[in-house]
Amino acid sequence: MKTISVTINGKKLQVPENYTIIEAAKEIGIDIPALCYDPNLDKVGACRICVVEVEGARNLMAACTTPITEGMVISTESKNAVETRKEILRLLLDNHPNDCLVCNKAGECKLQEYAFKYDVKFRQHDGERRQAKVDNTNPYIHRDDSKCVLCGKCVRTCNKVEDRKVLSFGERGFETHIVADYDNLMADSSCVSCARCLAVCPVGALMDARTMGKARVWETTTEDVKCTVCEYGCDFELLKKNGKVYAVRAKSPVEGRPLCLKGRLSVDLTYNEEVQVPYVKKDGKFVEATWEEALGLGKLLSKLGK
Amino acid sequence: MELFRSHVLVCGGTGCTSSGCQKIIAKLDEQLEKHQLEKEVKVIKTGCFGLCEAGPIIVTYPEGAFYSRVEEKDVERITEEHLLKGRIVTDLLYKDAVIDGEIKSVDEVEFYKRQQRVALRNCGVINPESLEEYIAFDGYKALGKVLTEMKPEDVIDVIKRSGLRGRGGGGFPSGLKWDFTAKAEGDQKYVACNADEGDPGAFMDRSVLEGDPHVIVEAMAIAGYAVGADMGYVYIRAEYPIAVDRLDIAIKEARKAGLLGKNIFGTGFNFDMEIRLGAGAFVCGEETALINSIEGKRGMPRPRPPFPAVKGIWNKPTLLNNVETYANVPQIILNGADWFAGIGTEKSKGTKVFALGGKINNTGLVEIPMGTTLKEVIYDIGGGIPNGKAFKAVQTGGPSGGCIPADHLDTPIDYDNLIALGSMMGSGGMIVMDEDNCMVDIARFFLDFTVEESCGKCTPCREGTKRMLEILDRITEGKGELSDLDKLESLSKTIKTASLCGLGQTAPNPVLSTLHYFRHEYEAHVNDKKCPAGVCQELLQYVVIPELCKKCGICAKKCPVSCIDGVKGKEVYIIRQEDCVKCGACLEACPFKAIKKG
Ligand SMILES: Cc1cc2nc3c(=O)[nH]c(=O)nc-3n(C[C@H](O)[C@H](O)[C@H](O)COP(=O)(O)O)c2cc1C
Ligand code: SF4
Ligand code: SF4
Ligand code: SF4
Ligand code: SF4
Ligand code: SF4
Ligand code: SF4
Ligand code: FES
Numbered sequence: 041m042k043t044i045s046v047t048i049n050g051k052k053l054q055v056p057e058n059y060t061i062i063e064a065a066k067e068i069g070i071d072i073p074a075l076c077y078d079p080n081l082d083k084v085g086a087c088r089i090c091v092v093e094v095e096g097a098r099n100l101m102a103a104c105t106t107p108i109t110e111g112m113v114i115s116t117e118s119k120n121a122v123e124t125r126k127e128i129l130r131l132l133l134d135n136h137p138n139d140c141l142v143c144n145k146a147g148e149c150k151l152q153e154y155a156f157k158y159d160v161k162f163r164q165h166d167g168e169r170r171q172a173k174v175d176n177t178n179p180y181i182h183r184d185d186s187k188c189v190l191c192g193k194c195v196r197t198c199n200k201v202e203d204r205k206v207l208s209f210g211e212r213g214f215e216t217h218i219v220a221d222y223d224n225l226m227a228d229s230s231c232v233s234c235a236r237c238l239a240v241c242p243v244g245a246l247m248d249a250r251t252m253g254k255a256r257v258w259e260t261t262t263e264d265v266k267c268t269v270c271e272y273g274c275d276f277e278l279l280k281k282n283g284k285v286y287a288v289r290a291k292s293p294v295e296g297r298p299l300c301l302k303g304r305l306s307v308d309l310t311y312n313e314e315v316q317v318p319y320v321k322k323d324g325k326f327v328e329a330t331w332e333e334a335l336g337l338g339k340l341l342s343k344l345g346k
Numbered sequence: 347m348e349l350f351r352s353h354v355l356v357c358g359g360t361g362c363t364s365s366g367c368q369k370i371i372a373k374l375d376e377q378l379e380k381h382q383l384e385k386e387v388k389v390i391k392t393g394c395f396g397l398c399e400a401g402p403i404i405v406t407y408p409e410g411a412f413y414s415r416v417e418e419k420d421v422e423r424i425t426e427e428h429l430l431k432g433r434i435v436t437d438l439l440y441k442d443a444v445i446d447g448e449i450k451s452v453d454e455v456e457f458y459k460r461q462q463r464v465a466l467r468n469c470g471v472i473n474p475e476s477l478e479e480y481i482a483f484d485g486y487k488a489l490g491k492v493l494t495e496m497k498p499e500d501v502i503d504v505i506k507r508s509g510l511r512g513r514g515g516g517g518f519p520s521g522l523k524w525d526f527t528a529k530a531e532g533d534q535k536y537v538a539c540n541a542d543e544g545d546p547g548a549f550m551d552r553s554v555l556e557g558d559p560h561v562i563v564e565a566m567a568i569a570g571y572a573v574g575a576d577m578g579y580v581y582i583r584a585e586y587p588i589a590v591d592r593l594d595i596a597i598k599e600a601r602k603a604g605l606l607g608k609n610i611f612g613t614g615f616n617f618d619m620e621i622r623l624g625a626g627a628f629v630c631g632e633e634t635a636l637i638n639s640i641e642g643k644r645g646m647p648r649p650r651p652p653f654p655a656v657k658g659i660w661n662k663p664t665l666l667n668n669v670e671t672y673a674n675v676p677q678i679i680l681n682g683a684d685w686f687a688g689i690g691t692e693k694s695k696g697t698k699v700f701a702l703g704g705k706i707n708n709t710g711l712v713e714i715p716m717g718t719t720l721k722e723v724i725y726d727i728g729g730g731i732p733n734g735k736a737f738k739a740v741q742t743g744g745p746s747g748g749c750i751p752a753d754h755l756d757t758p759i760d761y762d763n764l765i766a767l768g769s770m771m772g773s774g775g776m777i778v779m780d781e782d783n784c785m786v787d788i789a790r791f792f793l794d795f796t797v798e799e800s801c802g803k804c805t806p807c808r809e810g811t812k813r814m815l816e817i818l819d820r821i822t823e824g825k826g827e828l829s830d831l832d833k834l835e836s837l838s839k840t841i842k843t844a845s846l847c848g849l850g851q852t853a854p855n856p857v858l859s860t861l862h863y864f865r866h867e868y869e870a871h872v873n874d875k876k877c878p879a880g881v882c883q884e885l886l887q888y889v890v891i892p893e894l895c896k897k898c899g900i901c902a903k904k905c906p907v908s909c910i911d912g913v914k915g916k917e918v919y920i921i922r923q924e925d926c927v928k929c930g931a932c933l934e935a936c937p938f939k940a941i942k943k944g
Contacts, residue, residue: 083649084648084649084803085649085846086803086846087804087805088805088844088845099843099844099851100843102846105649106649106651107651120843123840124843124844127806127810127836127840128805128806128840131805131806131809131810131840132805132809134813167813167816168812168816190802190803190805190808192803209646211802212627212800212801213800213808214797214809214812215802216802216803216808
C-alpha cells in the first residue's frame with residue numbers, strides 16, 4: 041500500500057493512503073472525540089463531534105469519514121474545531137437528562153467524557169426534549185431512549201447479522217429515534233438478546249440489564265474471557281467488585297464474532313458468583329427458565345440418559 | 347404530418363389542469379366539430395406556458411393570439427369569431443397582450459419578451475405525448491449526432507466548454523462531473539436524473555417533464571453514451587402524476603421507435619431507463635439520500651467522498667444531474683458549446699428557470715439568461731408588486747436561500763453573486779416580499795420547513811435547527827432577548843460548518859440573511875416588543891384612536907369576545923387588551939378608521 045504524508049497538530053507523518061483522518065491521528069496517539077465512529081462498522085458521519093479543521097477547506101471535516109490526501113494539514117483542536125465541538129456537545133446535553141449521578145454508564149460514558157474534556161455543562165432551558173421512555177421489558181436489556189444520542193451504532197451492529205436486523209431509525213428530524221421492528225417494546229420485537237447493541241452504545245441508552253445497580257465503574261475491575269460454546273469464540277468481560285465477579289457482559293463484536301444469548305448465559309453461569317436466573321422467550325414472552333432450558337442442554341442431557 | 351390552417355395550443359400543465367383546461371379542450375373539440383373545422387384547426391394540449399396565474403391559457407398560431415383566463419363559455423366566441431372568421435377576440439386576450447389598442451402576439455408580451463427559452467423551449471409549444479412533434483422540433487437529432495459523429499470524450503468536451511453548471515442547486519460544472527463519471531472505474535455505470543423537486547413553490551422540473559418529457563430521455567441517453575452507462579433512473583416525486591405519466595409515455599414511445607433499448611441507431615449503443623417514484627421527503631433530493639432511496643433504503647444522506655461519480659447507485663459510478671440541467675444538453679450538442687457559453691455571465695452560462703411567487707403581479711415560470719438583474723425579473727417580467735405596496739425583499743434558493751433587500755436589486759443573477767449576497771441559486775425559487783411581510787416571521791417560516799424536513803441523522807441539523815426555531819418562536823411571541831440574536835448566530839455557524847449534508851449546511855441562511863439585512867426588525871421584536879410589519883399576532887395591538895372615535899359602537903357589536911367597552915353616543919370606546927383575541931373584526935368594521943393595528 042502506498043503511503044502519503046500528512047501533518048496533524050504540527051506533526052508530520054506517513055500513513056497508508058486509504059486512511060481516514062481519525063485513523064491517521066490514532067497512529068500518533070491523537071484521540072479525536074467520536075460518538076458514531078466504530079472501526080468495526082460502516083462509517084456514517086452522523087454525530088459530527090469529530091470535526092477537525094483542514095487547511096484550505098471551506099467547512100470543518102468529519103475526521104471519521106474524510107480520507108486523507110497528500111499534504112493535508114489537519115488541526116484537531118483548533119479554536120474553530122473546539123468551539124464547534126463544544127456547541128455540538130451543548131446541543132446533545134440540551135436534549136439529555138441530567139442523570140449522571142445515578143446513571144450506570146457514568147464513568148465510561150463517552151458523552152460524559154467529552155463534556156468533561158471540553159467543559160460543557162447541562163443548562164436550564166424550556167425547549168423540547170426527548171421523552172423519558174425506559175423499556176426494560178427484555179430481562180437482558182435496559183433501554184433508555186431519553187439518553188440516546190442517535191449515533192446509530194446499535195442499528196449498524198444489529199443489521200450486520202443477517203437474521204437479526206431488528207433495530208432501525210424511526211421518524212425524522214427532532215423526532216428521530218431508534219425503533220425495534222415497527223417501534224415495539226424490546227420484549228415484543230424479534231430481538232434475540234445477543235447484546236451486540238449493548239456492547240457498542242457509547243452512552244447509557246442501551247445497557248446490560250444484569251449489570252445495573254450493582255457497582256460503579258470505578259469500583260469495577262474487568263477480566264477478558266472467551267466464550268467456548270461455539271468455534272466463533274466471542275469476547276466477554278467479567279465485571280468484578282472486590283475481586284468477586286458480579287456480572288459478565290459482551291465486548292464489542294468484531295468481524296466473525298456474532299455474539300448470542302446462549303454464549304452469554306454460558307459465560308454467566310461459568311464465571312458469575314452472583315448469577316441471576318435465566319429467562320427464555322416462550323410464545324413471545326420472557327419467562328424464568330432452568331439453566332438446562334436456557335442453555336439448550338435439556339435435549340443433550342436426556343440423550344445422555346440423565 | 348397532416349397540414350392544418352391553425353394550431354390552437356391549450357396549456358395542460360398542472361396549474362391549468364386544476365383551473366379546468368380539460369373542460370376547455372372538450373368544449374373546443376365540440377365547437378370545431380359543430381363548425382366543421384376539425385380538418386383545418388388542430389388542438390394541442392401542451393405543457394406549462396409558465397404564466398399559471400393567467401390560466402387556463404390558449405394560444406393560437408400563426409397569429410400568436412394569447413387568450414388568458416379562458417372560461418368554457420368563451421370557447422364559443424373564440425371559435426366563431428377567431429377560428430372561423432379570423433377576428434381576434436380582443437377582450438379575452440391577456441391583459442398585457444393589448445397595448446394602446448394594439449394587439450401583441452405572445453412573444454411580444456412583456457412577460458415573455460425578456461425571457462429566453464432553452465430548457466423550456468418546447469414547453470407550451472408541442473404536444474408532450476407526441477414523439478412525432480418532438481422530432482419535428484429537432485428532437486433526437488442531438489442523440490443521432492452524438493452516436494454517429496462524436497466520441498464520448500468529444501461529448502464531454504462540448505459540455506465542459508459550454509460552461510453548463512448543475513441546475514439542481516449546487517451549480518457544480520456538469521462537464522467535470524461527466525468526466526469524473528466517465529473516468530471512474532467500474533464495469534457497470536448508471537446515469538440518474540433528479541426530479542425530486544422538493545422546494546415548495548418550485549415547479550420548473552415538473553414543467554419540463556410535463557411539457558417536454560422526451561428531452562430528458564434524449565439527454566440521458568446522450569449522457570449514458572458519454573460516461574459509459576447503459577441504464578438510467580429518473581427519480582421523480584409521486585406527487586407529480588402528470589409528469590410521471592408523460593415521462594412514462596415518452597420512454598415507451600422512444601423504446602418503440604428504437605431510440606431506447608439495444609443497438610440504438612444501429613450504432614451498437616445500448617441504453618434504457620426506468621422511473622423510480624420518491625415518497626416526497628425534501629431531503630431525498632440530496633444526491634446521496636436519493637441514491638439510498640433508489641436502493642430501497644431510508645432516505646438519509648451518506649458522507650461524501652465517495653461521490654456518486656465514484657460510488658453511486660449500488661456502489662457503481664453514477665452520473666446524477668437535475669432535470670433542468672439535462673434539458674439544456676440536446677441544445678448544447680446541436681448549437682455548439684460556444685453558442686451556450688455566449689449566453690449569461692462569465693462564470694454562469696446559459697439560462698435559468700425561476701418560479702416567481704409571493705407578492706408579485708405575474709406569478710409563474712420564467713426562463714432568463716444568467717446575468718439578468720433581479721430588478722428586471724421582478725419588475726419587467728414579473729410586473730412589480732401588486733396593490734402599490736413597497737418591495738421589501740426577494741428570497742431566492744428555496745427554503746434554505748437568503749432574503750435579498752432592495753439595495754441589491756441591480757445584482758445580475760448568477761451562482762456566485764447570489765452566494766455573495768448570502769443567498770443562493772438553489773433550484774430557482776424566487777419569492778417576493780413586500781412591506782406587509784415580517785422578516786422574522788419569514789425566517790421562522792423557512793426554518794420551520796427545514797426542521798420538519800431534517801432527516802435527523804446528524805446532530806447539528808437535528809438538534810440545532812430545532813433550537814433555532816424555538817428561539818425564533820420566542821422572538822415572534824415577544825419573549826425574545828437581545829442575547830437570543832447572538833445565540834442564533836452562533837448556532838447558525840455550527841450548523842452550517844458541521845452538518846453532514848447540504849440541507850443542514852444551508853438551513854440557517856434565511857435567518858442569517860434576515861439578521862444581516864433586517865436586524866432592526868429583530869431588534870424591534872426583542873427590544874420594543876413590536877412587529878413593525880404587523881404580522882406577529884402576539885405583538886399586535888388593536889387600539890381605538892380617541893380623537894377619531896365617533897362613539898358609534900359598531901366595533902363593540904362586531905367584537906366576537908365583547909372586549910370593547912364604551913357608551914354609545916357618550917363615551918369613546920376602549921379595547922380591553924387582555925381579552926382581545928386579535929381577530930381584526932373591529933378594524934374592518936369601524937366606518938371612521940378610528941381603530942389602528944400596531
Ligand atoms: C436538501 C437538498 C435537497 C435537494 N433537492 C434537490 C432536488 O429536489 N432536485 C435536484 O435536482 N437537486 C436537489 N439537490 C441537489 C442534489 O444534491 C444534486 O446536487 C443535484 O441533483 C445534482 O445535479 P446538478 O449537478 O445537475 O444540479 C438537493 C440538495 C440538498 C442538499
Ligand atoms: S448516559 Fe452518560 S451523560 Fe447521560 S446520564 Fe448517563 S453518564 Fe450521564
Ligand atoms: S440484542 Fe442483538 S438482536 Fe437484539 S437489538 Fe441488540 S443487536 Fe439486535
Ligand atoms: S441507543 Fe446507543 S448506540 Fe443506539 S443510537 Fe442511541 S446512543 Fe447510539
Ligand atoms: S457468544 Fe454465541 S456466537 Fe459467540 S462464541 Fe459464544 S456461542 Fe458462539
Ligand atoms: S444535515 Fe440534516 S438532513 Fe442532512 S444529514 Fe444532517 S440531519 Fe440529515
Ligand atoms: S381585534 Fe377582534 S377581539 Fe380584538 S377588539 Fe377588535 S374585534 Fe374585539
Ligand atoms: S465520529 Fe465522526 S461523525 Fe461521529
